[in-house]
Amino acid sequence: MFTIGIDIGGSNIKFVLLRIENGKKIKILQKKRIPTPEKKSEIIEVLKREIKNFISEKKNPKIEGIGIAIASPLNKKGDLILDPPNLPCLKNCRLAEILKKDFKNIPIVSENDVNCFTLAEALIGAGQKAKTIFGITLGSGIGGGIVVNGKIYRGAFGGAGEVGHTIIKFDGPKCKCGNFGCLEEYCSIRFFRRKKTTPRLLEKRIRKRDKNALEIFKEYGKNLGIGLSNVINLLDPEMIIIGGGISKAYKFFLTETKKEIQKRVVSPLSKKNVKIKVSRLKDFTGAVGAALLVNPKFQIPNSK
Amino acid sequence: MFTIGIDIGGSNIKFVLLRIENGKKIKILQKKRIPTPEKKSEIIEVLKREIKNFISEKKNPKIEGIGIAIASPLNKKGDLILDPPNLPCLKNCRLAEILKKDFKNIPIVSENDVNCFTLAEALIGAGQKAKTIFGITLGSGIGGGIVVNGKIYRGAFGGAGEVGHTIIKFDGPKCKCGNFGCLEEYCSIRFFRRKKTTPRLLEKRIRKRDKNALEIFKEYGKNLGIGLSNVINLLDPEMIIIGGGISKAYKFFLTETKKEIQKRVVSPLSKKNVKIKVSRLKDFTGAVGAALLVNPKFQIPNSK
Numbered sequence: 001m002f003t004i005g006i007d008i009g010g011s012n013i014k015f016v017l018l019r020i021e022n023g024k025k026i027k028i029l030q031k032k033r034i035p036t037p038e039k040k041s042e043i044i045e046v047l048k049r050e051i052k053n054f055i056s057e058k059k060n061p062k063i064e065g066i067g068i069a070i071a072s073p074l075n076k077k078g079d080l081i082l083d084p085p086n087l088p089c090l091k092n093c094r095l096a097e098i099l100k101k102d103f104k105n106i107p108i109v110s111e112n113d114v115n116c117f118t119l120a121e122a123l124i125g126a127g128q129k130a131k132t133i134f135g136i137t138l139g140s141g142i143g144g145g146i147v148v149n150g151k152i153y154r155g156a157f158g159g160a161g162e163v164g165h166t167i168i169k170f171d172g173p174k175c176k177c178g179n180f181g182c183l184e185e186y187c188s189i190r191f192f193r194r195k196k197t198t199p200r201l202l203e204k205r206i207r208k209r210d211k212n213a214l215e216i217f218k219e220y221g222k223n224l225g226i227g228l229s230n231v232i233n234l235l236d237p238e239m240i241i242i243g244g245g246i247s248k249a250y251k252f253f254l255t256e257t258k259k260e261i262q263k264r265v266v267s268p269l270s271k272k273n274v275k276i277k278v279s280r281l282k283d284f285t286g287a288v289g290a291a292l293l294v295n296p297k298f299q300i301p302n303s304k
Numbered sequence: 305m306f307t308i309g310i311d312i313g314g315s316n317i318k319f320v321l322l323r324i325e326n327g328k329k330i331k332i333l334q335k336k337r338i339p340t341p342e343k344k345s346e347i348i349e350v351l352k353r354e355i356k357n358f359i360s361e362k363k364n365p366k367i368e369g370i371g372i373a374i375a376s377p378l379n380k381k382g383d384l385i386l387d388p389p390n391l392p393c394l395k396n397c398r399l400a401e402i403l404k405k406d407f408k409n410i411p412i413v414s415e416n417d418v419n420c421f422t423l424a425e426a427l428i429g430a431g432q433k434a435k436t437i438f439g440i441t442l443g444s445g446i447g448g449g450i451v452v453n454g455k456i457y458r459g460a461f462g463g464a465g466e467v468g469h470t471i472i473k474f475d476g477p478k479c480k481c482g483n484f485g486c487l488e489e490y491c492s493i494r495f496f497r498r499k500k501t502t503p504r505l506l507e508k509r510i511r512k513r514d515k516n517a518l519e520i521f522k523e524y525g526k527n528l529g530i531g532l533s534n535v536i537n538l539l540d541p542e543m544i545i546i547g548g549g550i551s552k553a554y555k556f557f558l559t560e561t562k563k564e565i566q567k568r569v570v571s572p573l574s575k576k577n578v579k580i581k582v583s584r585l586k587d588f589t590g591a592v593g594a595a596l597l598v599n600p601k602f603q604i605p606n607s608k
Binding site: 073075076082144154155160161162163166167168170171177178179232233263265269270272273274 | 377379380386387434435436448458459460461462463464465466467468469470471472473474475476481482483485527530533534535536537538539540541542567568569570571572573574576577578
């Protein structure tokens with residue numbers, strides 16, 4: 001069983017070729033990364049070309065599905081890309097349908113990238129033992145995804161999991177979305193920019209025993225704890241999995257995040273039991289999740 | 305099929321006797337309201353006495369279940385009352401188990417009161433056509449409940465739906481729970497108290513064409529819109545049902561709530577399609593929901 005996973009980001013398009021063995025184990029056979037072109041037609045050209053390359057390579061057997069992850073809300077069916085903030089050229093695009101014209105016999109699905117991230121973590125990452133998982137990615141933006149019993153929960157209209165635009169201070173700084181006080185202003189890379197620094201620079205300063213640098217990370221961790229307390233008070237997931245570039249610095253902020261959760265979550269059982277984990281999977285997680293999504297034969301460990 | 309529903313509140317205990325006809329229609333046969341005693345032993349005495357009265361009345365046939373609603377987080381199984389803010393004497397009480405000693409042959413279940421409210425709305429109220437419903441009650445506190453396909457969603461540890469303690473301004477006023485900036489400070493009766501007024505007084509002032517009174521309601525509606533935007537961005541329910549005493553004044557604030565939701569929800573499909581309704585059911589909704597919960601024979605219209 002071979003499937004292709006594609007993750008279309010603002011700067012790169014990532015490709016993986018996946019083999020699923022006995023419906024259980026997965027193996028990544030090939031990886032590729034290509035800069036994202038600016039125009040819609042160019043993006044579609046790149047996708048077609050790379051898919052054709054995968055298919056035509058002699059050593060590759062029949063491809064049985066293509067999954068596409070994209071940083072955008074989609075409709076519930078997952079076939080319409082609604083409004084991707086970092087890829088405006090793909091607004092209202094039915095990308096899977098367009099590609100199907102060239103690859104008629106291969107099932108193609110599209111899905112929000114953080115939903116794919118959370119699915120990958122649930123099926124083959126940190127979340128393999130949990131039934132309800134909230135995934136959150138911390139990077140240039142903040143994304144969220146919900147997986148229940150090994151399946152993505154999309155909500156009534158496909159809009160669930162948008163934790164980046166939950167409000168933690170309604171009169172706070174203006175967000176890219178035009179509103180004020182979104183979590184994204186407090187936990188994306190923009191938090192560090194307002195402090196005129198980056199997570200990497202802060203880490204360097206901490207190694208030089210700069211206490212102020214650690215304080216900035218602590219403030220970041222507290223903000224994240226506020227945002228995740230809202231998630232826990234509403235959804236009460238069994239596990240939260242943190243991914244994205246900023247999560248690599250977790251040892252400097254996660255203690256503060258957990259403290260804030262202990263303070264702010266109402267149910268004593270929820271705050272005692274909820275597990276906060278950092279993503280185990282390396283890069284390409286979104287593409288892997290998309291490849292798993294298209295593969296209905298993959299045996300979901302938690303859905304039995 | 306006859307069941308008893310009980311709603312234990314900080315000021316009153318409400319009782320209903322319910323008949324379910326053909327597993328579909330419900331009829332409320334009796335209602336009763338008794339002031340809540342202060343001590344745990346007294347509450348248990350009142351419950352036992354009233355249940356016995358229902359059972360022993362000649363015209364009443366066999367009671368087949370008792371459902372108890374209470375304003376508290378419970379464990380996931382629903383048999384342990386964890387920490388009721390307005391009924392501290394029932395902290396860590398296994399109330400259903402205690403009552404079972406006296407009523408051995410009758411199934412008894414307990415459940416969070418707003419979960420019961422939302423279930424009643426989903427099954428026989430405003431939410432009969434919706435598959436995912438978020439219920440919120442606006443009163444001396446703020447409660448929330450989630451019903452998916454006609455069943456209460458409790459979360460991994462029974463703590464889901466606690467919208468009152470989601471944070472909308474982390475440096476806002478101090479909440480009863482000890483934290484700062486909870487939605488409860490902005491949308492419970494405490495909002496009006498800080499303005500040295502009540503919803504009723506405001507309504508009187510509005511009738512006298514006092515524009516400032518309307519402005520206070522508008523501010524309230526905006527706050528509620530922020531809290532509900534967080535719910536929609538995370539959960540994407542098909543419908544939100546608003547209940548509780550303050551909801552009776554909805555015509556003065558709900559337009560502002562909807563405006564805020566249009567501004568703050570990310571997914572264009574979610575904000576276009578989500579329905580915001582006001583509870584159709586009158587008083588005793590929590591007790592009715594509890595009575596429905598204990599009755600597995602009630603045919604859930606949305607779960608097919």
